[in-house]
Amino acid sequence: MMSSTAPPIETLARLRSAIGAVRGSASAVLPFGIEAVDTRLTGGGLVLGGLHETSSATPTLTAKLDE
Numbered sequence: 001m002m003s004s005t006a007p008p009i010e011t012l013a014r015l016r017s018a019i020g021a022v023r024g025s026a027s028a029v030l031p032f033g034i035e036a037v038d039t040r041l042t043g044g045g046l047v048l049g050g051l052h053e054t055s056s057a058t059p060t061l062t063a064k065l066d067e
Helices: 009-023
Strands: none
C-alpha cells in the first residue's frame, strides 16, 4: 500500500527528467545483472560516478540460515 505522502508518478518522472538534463543522457551505469532490480533503476543500473548508499538486511551482512 502506498503512503498518502508519496509523490505522484508524474512528479517523479519530472524530477528524473530534470536530473537527467543536468547529468546528461550519456551517463554510464553499472547494472546488477538482476532483471527485477535493473528494470526499476533509471538507466538500468547505478550511475557510475554517483554516490550511492546501501545497507544490509542484517548487521553481519549475512542472512541467518539456522532459523
